[in-house]
Amino acid sequence: MLVQNNVPLQAYNSFHILAKANALAHITTQADISTLLADPFWASEPKFVLGGGSNVILTGDVKPLVLKVEILGRRLVAETDKAVIVEAGAGESWHDFVAWTLAQGWPGLENMALIPGTVGAAPVQNIGAYGVELQDRFDSLDAIDLVTGQVFTLNAAQCAFGYRDSVFKHSSAANPDAGQQAIGLKDRALILRVRFALPKPWKPVLGYLDLEKKMAEHGVDQPTAQQLFDWVCEIRRAKLPDPAVIGNAGSFFKNPTVTPEQCADIIGRDPKVVFYPLADGSFKLAAGWLIDACGWRGKSVGKAGVYEKQALVLVNRGSVDGPDGATGGEVMTLAKAIQTSVYERFGIWLEPEPVVV
Known part of the structure; x- marks a missing residue:
């Protein structure tokens, strides 16, 4: 793994704003970040985690070390009577992952089709669309502590999901009124992989006007997951x-x-x-x-x-x-x-x- 200097970021943010990273490392495996954190110089440097760059506005050159997350991989973890558990690397394209789950016959994410960004960024923002949020399908994730180098696992409650919010968007801060420390993982953790629980039996999530219009247009009362996926893509592209x-x-x-x-x-x-x-x-x-x-x-x-x-x-x-x-x-x-x-x-x-x- 090589840390590059003065890297243009225009292609790495979806707003295509001209800016540079003073230093950037491509993280393609868990070992890459472990090696970086073991380096005496880089271990102590401030860091900025970058996924697909679809939810970032750059107002200037980025001084912290940019960790460009590119960890790939998709797999079936387990299947029970209630859910299919699937996992994806943090660098996977979110939309491509949604399409892949449907191709495998595992519906549940179709309402969130065509949302830009990566799988690893999805829990940070608790993405959502057309009546479904990531927290509704979330099982757990693995992340690495950028200070200690320790890998840890979080469930939904520990991620503290809210509307477009999570523990990853907040820094740790003392709360004197409550007499305790508020836990936040902003700039402290890098998500490695995320697991989702896709419900069995599957039921379509409807109720939004745009989807109701598509149902009326096609004369369909109970759309399939693939139909919902296609409709959501059409609506978003329009x-x-x-x-x-x-x-x-x-x-x-x-x-x-x-x-x-x-x-x-x-x-x-x-x-x-x-x-x-x-x-x-x-x-x-x-x-x-x-x-x-x-x-x-x-x-x-x-x-x-x-x-x-x-x-x-x-x-x-x-x-x-x-x-x-x-x-x-x-x-x-x-x-x-x-x-x-x-x-x-x-x-x-x-x-x-x-x-x-």
């Missing part, structure tokens, strides 16, 4: 730009959750607001609708813009492989302007999904 053609990080903001009173107030002022009731009585608002209502669709700041087909997506209006693209500063200036605009109109502060580096 709404979202291909990062290989137009740089983007997918949905840029989280859908905010509000109280029934807040939702009723917004409906009173804007009856067309798009919202979804949640099991706990709160409501999730469509962030894209809020942004669109504030007139941001198609607008730009420098080479950073709001996608014409979906206001929730910010895009790079420059070329994906040239020097004329958006800077991280332009992206964040646009994002902050959108946040301010939505707050002034609706009293809601949108929270970005990508990690800002």
Whole structure:
């Protein structure tokens, strides 16, 4: 394994922002990271874990050692009466892994088809789409401690999953009010492989308007997993730009959750607001609708813009492989302007999904 210096990162982030890594190591096996951590110099250096780069906004060159995770492998771990347990290396393409599970006859991940990124990044973000989140299909994962070099396993409870959230997005910090230490693994752990429990018997997860439209269009009441996979791919391709053609990080903001009173107030002022009731009585608002209502669709700041087909997506209006693209500063200036605009109109502060580096 070789640590490279001054490595361009434009091809390693889906927004295709021009930036460099001061140093980068390709991690293709567990042994690679163990060797690196055994090196007296690199063991003590700050580190930044990079998967598919689909959820990252680079605002400048990256000073910590970049660990580019490229660990591959897919396998059946076990099969019981209740579930099929499958495992994938952290560097596997998420979408390719979903397609592979279906090809093996193991449904359960089809609603999350075409989500960009790698398998290892999926638990960090607790990715989700069309009524299914990663935590709904999660079994366990193996990771390595970047300080001690120890490999450990976490179950769902230990990952502390939340809406687009997990223990991997938080640093350890003392909580004097509770008299205890809050455990966080941000910049502390590198995920090696992830296992999923795909339920038996399988049942389709429906209920979203876009899926209901597909069912009506095809005259299907009970779609197969493959049909759902194909429909989700069609829906996402119609709404979202291909990062290989137009740089983007997918949905840029989280859908905010509000109280029934807040939702009723917004409906009173804007009856067309798009919202979804949640099991706990709160409501999730469509962030894209809020942004669109504030007139941001198609607008730009420098080479950073709001996608014409979906206001929730910010895009790079420059070329994906040239020097004329958006800077991280332009992206964040646009994002902050959108946040301010939505707050002034609706009293809601949108929270970005990508990690800002």
